[in-house]
Amino acid sequence: MANVKYKTLVGLEIHVQLKTKTKMFCSCPTGFGGEPNTRVCPVCLGMPGVLPVMNKKAYEFSVLAGLALNCSISRFTKWDRKSYYYPDLPKNYQISQYDLPMSEHGYIEIPIDGGETKKIRILRAHLEEDAGKNSHTAGNYSQVDLNRAGTPLLEIVTEPDLSNGSEVRSLAQQLQRIVRYLGVSEADMQKGHMRFEPNINIVGEIDGKEFKTAIAEIKNLNSFRALERSVDYETKRQLEEYLETRKGMGQVPKTTRGWDADREITVHQRSKEAANDYRYFPDPDLVPVVLDDAWFEQIKSNMVELPLAKERKFVSEYGLSDYDAGVLTSERTMAEYFEDAIKAGGDAKRVCNFLTQTGLKLANEAGKSFVEFGVEAEKLAKLSKMVSDGDINASAATSLISKMVENNEDPMVLAEKFNLLQKSDTGELEAIVDQVFADNPQAVDDARPGSKKEKKSKGFLMGQVMQKTKGQANPKIVSSILAKKLSE
């Protein structure tokens, strides 16, 4: 058995669809769905004689995303034509950015084990237009729908700093949260708003001799799960193949492989013998973009606290678990709602439990986010204070959340209406305790300090008080009254 040491190198090419109302270079509406070829015009169909005009919003979105990815933002960029022939590309070139991308040299942080983070370097992020969609269902023909052609895309290229499927998944999830926080993309993988193409190879040593496998690029990944599994599968496959053939980088060509989600394997699609000749050149139809200080500052003013920073703050400042902090920061609206509730005086752990337990359950049942129920954060904070002050117990709080979701009433009003307030009036409770003592003299004797049956009999007396108050006595207060009276 050979002595094998290796590590996997994964770099990602990522396309993120920007959430603009219109396409990159024409005023056709963007958006998933739509009857085929109904969101097209002479510009995105590539008709002769038309001129593209830049969408300002798309440019601003990409600058904001570049900033969030810690990239340096170019103050001067231009547009280039990337030529290739394919039916989904009506002009036979894609408008992209070649030698002067709008941002480069950044990084994205991903959480790894033990609360640490790892920085994954970003080589560049640039703006370009999407192609249309081909479908291959009609006999000897392929059908082409150009609705998507011209949709603004942010292409992000990372360095090969990722080392396994779980890190790749983690990066994808961080990126999804970031672009959603910024409001620049819906970032739904199923809908193709975020497309990941991992480039994978392994480097290592067999019996002290170095080896490198040829790079494979994986396509057709439309879920986080597929992303993670494909990388781990491909690592294993490349190692096995190398051990069998002993042919690596330089001896075999780069390949493109597709992910077969049913069989959970990667399948060979084609070999890349020669690099594609895209014949990039500056697009004469589009003038350069100059980002001056005033405009740059205006874009920067839309920056928000980013999800990973928020998540860490939730752990360090509010004492939440990593898991809870992750759940609460998965959506920006939820994270901000939580923070509003804390500012309004809610207890962090209690509000967190409201949201991640009952709240999440109700939200899932209704198929929306808890925030969308419209219950003000102040009301949830008040509910939290009612529990802390002993006005209600935890189970009453749970049922009050459901009622608040239904009619958005004040929790105190609801608690009174549904008789959920605990009795905390010491005088009233003392009278009830006296009554219970009078009815159960034997239990009272057994419950005196030092008695053998002390614990059990005390529990019995407590039960009697609860019965008389229909469970609404504040157990802490009853317990202290019992202790006081029994030691008299």
Added chain:
Amino acid sequence: MKKKLDHDEVREVALLARLELCDKEVEEFATQLSSILGYIEKLDELDTDDVEPLAHSLPINNVFREDIPHECLSRDKALGNAPDADDEFFMVPKILDDNSNG
């Protein structure tokens, strides 16, 4: 002047442009393209060491539009000039090697 383009180079350029050339045309274009390149090479005589590359020939920047949707073409019109279409789609010869998105 640079040496003449050879036939393989002409065939490569023809393939990139999706042009089918017969042997006679390959020879003809080898001569023509070489003479064009020779003419362009004249520019190499200029000293451009201290000249910034030009991104655009017009002294204009930042021509933008606002992100407001406008009406699209009707589908009939969109598909009207296509060599082949059904009621909904452009129809092209079956694509075997799916090379979408580069």
